[in-house]
Amino acid sequence: MRVIATAGHVNHGKSTLVQTLTGRDPDRLPEERRRGLTVDLGFASTRLPGGELAFVDVPGHHRFISNTLSGIATAPAVLLVVAADGGWEAQSEEHLAAIDAFGVRHGLIAVTRSDLRDPGPVLRDAVGRVRRTSLGAVEAVPVSARTGAGIDRLRALLDGLVTNMPSADDAAPVRLWIDRAFSMSGAGTVVTGTLSEGTLHCGMTLVVSGTGEETSIRGLQCLGRAVESISGPARVAVNLRRTPLSRVGRGFALVEAGGSWRTTTIDVRVVDAERLPVDVMLHCGTAAIPARARRLADDLHRLTFATPLPLRLGDRLLIRDTGRRTFLPVTVLEVEPPPLRRRGSAAAWAETLRSTARPGDLLRRRGIARRADLVAMGAPPPEEAIEYGQWLLDPKHARHLESALAAAVTDHDRARPSEPGLPPAEAARILDLPDDALVAVLTARTLVIRDGRVHDPRRPTLAPGALAVIAELTELAASVPFHAPTARRITELGATHQLLAHAVRAAALWGGDGIYLLPDAPARAVAILRTIDEPFSVSDCCRALDTSRRVAIPLLEHLDATRATVREPDGRRRLTEHSGL
Known part of the structure; x- marks a missing residue:
C-alpha cells in the first residue's frame, strides 16, 4: 500500500x-x-x-x-x-x-x-x-x-x-502521527493516521506523545478492513484500549517506547534564518504548536515549546512565520541540548553542533551516552564506541577522561598522602561521569582499582615516611627483626600512624596496638616459638624473640586472634595446628 x-x-x-x-x-x-x-x-x-x-x-x-x-x-x-x-x-x-x-x-x-x-x-x-x-x-x-x-x-x-517507491522499514520504531480522533459506540476511542514505517499489531503497547501515557491497541483497521497487523506505509485506524478521547487528538503521536525522544527543546538548522522571528509556529507531523526561537549562530537556532514532541535527529520540520506567511525548513540537530547559562556558551555550542551535525556524530558530541538513548534519539551507535554495560564511550573522549583521571589520582595522593588512592565515587564526581561504574573502564590501561580505590601502579602507593619506616625495619631484620620503632622514632622518620596504617592495609607492614614490624613478622615468630618449650609465657616469648613486652604482647594477641596460639588458664600459651598455616 x-x-x-x-x-x-x-x-x-x-x-x-x-x-x-x-x-x-x-x-x-x-x-x-x-x-x-x-x-x-x-x-x-x-x-x-x-x-x-x-x-x-x-x-x-x-x-x-x-x-x-x-x-x-x-x-x-x-x-x-x-x-x-x-x-x-x-x-x-x-x-x-x-x-x-x-x-x-x-x-x-x-x-x-x-x-x-x-x-x-x-x-x-x-x-x-x-x-x-x-x-x-x-x-x-x-x-x-x-x-x-x-x-x-x-x-x-x-x-x-x-x-x-522504495519500501519502508517494517522493523523501524513506530511513530504514528494522529490526524483524527473520535469515539465509536462499543469500541471507544479510535485514532487514524498515516503509518510511514514500522509495524502495528493488536495488543501492542504504545505511548501517547503529548501526555507520556501508555496505551495499547485493541483493534486495527486499514482502509475499512480489520487486520491483526499492518506495516507502513499505510492509512490506519487504531482502536485504543483504556484511553479517553480527551487524552488524544491531532498533533499527538503514538510511539513505541524507546523509538524517539520526547522533548520540549531542540537545536535546529534553519534555512534562510535571517528572516526568523522570535515567536513562530512549529509544524511537526500533524502537530502545530507555538515555539520560541533563540539564535545560536547564523543558521543555528534553539526552539522551545510547551507540548512535548517525539523527535529524532535528522527530522525535517517546518517553521511558519505567521506574520509574513512564509515557511522555513528546519532540520533537527539535537533533541536534548545542554543549558546555555554562561556568556559565550551559545557560540561555543554552535561550533560543536557544526562539527558534529550528522546523527552518527552524537556520541562524539556527548562523549558518553546510554545505547538506548542513542537509539531513541535516532543516532546509530558507532562501531568504534567503547561499550560498558548500558553505556557507550567515544574513544577520543575516553582517552581524555583517562588522562584527567590519572591527574586527579595524582592530585589526591599529594593532598592526602595518608589516604592514597582516589575513591571511585569521588573520581566520578570530578570527571562528571553519569555512573560510578564507568571509572572501571577508565582504569583499564594505566590505572588499577585496589582496596576500593583508584591507584597509579607506576607511582609508589606509600608515603615517604612509611617507606622510611619500612627501610629501617628491613635493615634491622637481619639482627633484631622484632625491634619496633618507638613513637618518637616514627616521628623522626617523617611518618604518622595514619600513613603506617595504610601501609598495613597494603600488606607492606604488620601492625598492632601502635607496633609496626615487617609483614612476615608473625610467621617468623611462630617459627622461633616452635623451638622453645611449651607452654610458654610472655617472658619466654620476649627472650626467644629478643624483644620487649611492648612488642611481644600485641604480637601474641595477633597470634591468638589468628588461632596460631591458644592461651592456657594460667596465661601461658601453646602453638596450635593452625600455626603452620
Missing part, C-alpha cells in the same frame, strides 16, 4: 480529481459539501495494478493551512494539482514550499481543467518550479475530470509511483 497527499491552490480541483480517481468524495464534513470547499483532511483510496493507493486530500485555502500541513507532513508522496485556467497561484507556491520543507521526494503533477485552456504553459511552469525542490524532476500530466481526458494516463503514472 502507498499513501499520497494532494496539494495545490484552493478551487483547483484537488477533491474532484480524487473523487474521479477513487469514486469517493473525500470531503466528509457537511460544511465542506455545503460550501464546496475542503476545510479539513479528507481520505479516499483506489486499487491500482501495482497495489492499493490511499489519498489524503488537503485544504487549499490559506485559512486552513495547519490542516494542510498535517496532511503533507506525514505523506511519503504528493500529487501537486494546478488548474490550467488558474495557473500557478499563492497556495500553489505555499504548498510547494511545505513539500520542500518536509523533504518529500516522490510525487506527480496534475494540470486540471485542461479542457478549458491549453495546459502546456502551466505544465511547463509547474515542472520548472518543482524541479528546484526536494521533489526534483517529476512526471506531469494534463487531465480533465469533466471529460476524462488524461485520467488513464494519470492512473498509469500513479501506478508507477506505487511500484517504484
Whole structure:
C-alpha cells in the first residue's frame, strides 16, 4: 500500500480529481459539501495494478493551512494539482514550499481543467518550479475530470509511483502521527493516521506523545478492513484500549517506547534564518504548536515549546512565520541540548553542533551516552564506541577522561598522602561521569582499582615516611627483626600512624596496638616459638624473640586472634595446628 497527499491552490480541483480517481468524495464534513470547499483532511483510496493507493486530500485555502500541513507532513508522496485556467497561484507556491520543507521526494503533477485552456504553459511552469525542490524532476500530466481526458494516463503514472517507491522499514520504531480522533459506540476511542514505517499489531503497547501515557491497541483497521497487523506505509485506524478521547487528538503521536525522544527543546538548522522571528509556529507531523526561537549562530537556532514532541535527529520540520506567511525548513540537530547559562556558551555550542551535525556524530558530541538513548534519539551507535554495560564511550573522549583521571589520582595522593588512592565515587564526581561504574573502564590501561580505590601502579602507593619506616625495619631484620620503632622514632622518620596504617592495609607492614614490624613478622615468630618449650609465657616469648613486652604482647594477641596460639588458664600459651598455616 502507498499513501499520497494532494496539494495545490484552493478551487483547483484537488477533491474532484480524487473523487474521479477513487469514486469517493473525500470531503466528509457537511460544511465542506455545503460550501464546496475542503476545510479539513479528507481520505479516499483506489486499487491500482501495482497495489492499493490511499489519498489524503488537503485544504487549499490559506485559512486552513495547519490542516494542510498535517496532511503533507506525514505523506511519503504528493500529487501537486494546478488548474490550467488558474495557473500557478499563492497556495500553489505555499504548498510547494511545505513539500520542500518536509523533504518529500516522490510525487506527480496534475494540470486540471485542461479542457478549458491549453495546459502546456502551466505544465511547463509547474515542472520548472518543482524541479528546484526536494521533489526534483517529476512526471506531469494534463487531465480533465469533466471529460476524462488524461485520467488513464494519470492512473498509469500513479501506478508507477506505487511500484517504484522504495519500501519502508517494517522493523523501524513506530511513530504514528494522529490526524483524527473520535469515539465509536462499543469500541471507544479510535485514532487514524498515516503509518510511514514500522509495524502495528493488536495488543501492542504504545505511548501517547503529548501526555507520556501508555496505551495499547485493541483493534486495527486499514482502509475499512480489520487486520491483526499492518506495516507502513499505510492509512490506519487504531482502536485504543483504556484511553479517553480527551487524552488524544491531532498533533499527538503514538510511539513505541524507546523509538524517539520526547522533548520540549531542540537545536535546529534553519534555512534562510535571517528572516526568523522570535515567536513562530512549529509544524511537526500533524502537530502545530507555538515555539520560541533563540539564535545560536547564523543558521543555528534553539526552539522551545510547551507540548512535548517525539523527535529524532535528522527530522525535517517546518517553521511558519505567521506574520509574513512564509515557511522555513528546519532540520533537527539535537533533541536534548545542554543549558546555555554562561556568556559565550551559545557560540561555543554552535561550533560543536557544526562539527558534529550528522546523527552518527552524537556520541562524539556527548562523549558518553546510554545505547538506548542513542537509539531513541535516532543516532546509530558507532562501531568504534567503547561499550560498558548500558553505556557507550567515544574513544577520543575516553582517552581524555583517562588522562584527567590519572591527574586527579595524582592530585589526591599529594593532598592526602595518608589516604592514597582516589575513591571511585569521588573520581566520578570530578570527571562528571553519569555512573560510578564507568571509572572501571577508565582504569583499564594505566590505572588499577585496589582496596576500593583508584591507584597509579607506576607511582609508589606509600608515603615517604612509611617507606622510611619500612627501610629501617628491613635493615634491622637481619639482627633484631622484632625491634619496633618507638613513637618518637616514627616521628623522626617523617611518618604518622595514619600513613603506617595504610601501609598495613597494603600488606607492606604488620601492625598492632601502635607496633609496626615487617609483614612476615608473625610467621617468623611462630617459627622461633616452635623451638622453645611449651607452654610458654610472655617472658619466654620476649627472650626467644629478643624483644620487649611492648612488642611481644600485641604480637601474641595477633597470634591468638589468628588461632596460631591458644592461651592456657594460667596465661601461658601453646602453638596450635593452625600455626603452620
